[in-house]
Amino acid sequence: MLLVRSRSEVGLWSEHTRKAGRRIGLVPTMGSLHAGHTSLIDVARRSVDRIALSIFVNPLQFGPAEDYESYPRDLERDLDVAAAAGVDLVFAPPDVEMYPNGEPGVNVVPVGGVDRLCGRSRPGHFTGVLTVVAKLFGIVTPDVAVFGQKDYQQLVLIRRMATDLNFPVDVESGPIVREADGLAMSSRNRHLSATDRKRALRLSATLRSCAQLFAGGHRDPQDFVRELHRAGGAGVSVEYGEVVHPESLAPVDRVEEGAVCAVAAFVGDTRLIDNHVLGTDPGF
Ligand code: PAF
Numbered sequence: 001m002l003l004v005r006s007r008s009e010v011g012l013w014s015e016h017t018r019k020a021g022r023r024i025g026l027v028p029t030m031g032s033l034h035a036g037h038t039s040l041i042d043v044a045r046r047s048v049d050r051i052a053l054s055i056f057v058n059p060l061q062f063g064p065a066e067d068y069e070s071y072p073r074d075l076e077r078d079l080d081v082a083a084a085a086g087v088d089l090v091f092a093p094p095d096v097e098m099y100p101n102g103e104p105g106v107n108v109v110p111v112g113g114v115d116r117l118c119g120r121s122r123p124g125h126f127t128g129v130l131t132v133v134a135k136l137f138g139i140v141t142p143d144v145a146v147f148g149q150k151d152y153q154q155l156v157l158i159r160r161m162a163t164d165l166n167f168p169v170d171v172e173s174g175p176i177v178r179e180a181d182g183l184a185m186s187s188r189n190r191h192l193s194a195t196d197r198k199r200a201l202r203l204s205a206t207l208r209s210c211a212q213l214f215a216g217g218h219r220d221p222q223d224f225v226r227e228l229h230r231a232g233g234a235g236v237s238v239e240y241g242e243v244v245h246p247e248s249l250a251p252v253d254r255v256e257e258g259a260v261c262a263v264a265a266f267v268g269d270t271r272l273i274d275n276h277v278l279g280t281d282p283g284f
Helices: 007-019 035-045 075-084 117-121 125-140 152-164 187-191 194-199 201-215 221-229
Strands: 002-004 024-029 050-055 089-091 144-148 170-174 236-244 260-267 270-277
Touching: 002 007, 007 024, 007 050, 007 089, 007 125, 024 035, 024 125, 035 050, 035 075, 035 144, 035 170, 050 075, 050 125, 075 089, 089 125, 117 125, 117 152, 117 236, 117 260, 125 144, 125 152, 144 152, 152 170, 152 260, 187 270, 194 201, 201 221, 201 236, 201 260, 201 270, 221 236, 221 260
Parallel strands: 002 089, 024 050, 024 144, 050 089, 144 170
Antiparallel strands: 236 260, 260 270
């Protein structure tokens, strides 16, 4: 496995790889790798020959009061995880390599779907995400890029960007990977105290209940919204609990198969998100 820090080295690797007739997959990450990330590598491997994984804690997608400074970073450990998962190249650029002039002179600003769910409380977040992902697409030139379903709104907006800006890349998704007790894997879980770790289970528990409501024939969105807000309580403050259309992300009037139950909550000081696509196997 190669570790490279510069855009030019990635460019050479991609050129060489493509000349050799190999298809390239990209798994963009902010590091602190866990089984959710390795499952994305597995998804990529189904359709490509070589896998590039980027590790970059992107300052552009964090608000001033958010956890950019404290976001977990452990490159040595990440390199071990990536090598064991069969990654061919890790691109771990310093900030100056991604943003040579500090702030970028051009941003990718999403138009629709950004005033919903996480976008409401995180102004500028998805502009930061789309801008860095567009740059990674330009640097790595992947045939396929894989993102996790856990960041559902991010996935929808990246798909839209790739389509609307004609990036020659297939955007694929990997399912949410959960701990045995149902907690969705997230780099931020390591910030949870033992008490908060237990409290965090309320998010997946409400999603499980939503899956049961749907299986039981409920179709009124209010039943689901009420259930999602039950995640709140001692130490857990729900930011949103909504049932939305899978593509527009607008709240639905009637709950149909494919609608997405999405929840965000602060558990102690840690903001967690989770979701479930109704009609699919909850598997938790
Ligand atoms: O999902 C993430 O880890 C990040 O938002 C991403 C896609 C790597 C962009 O920084």
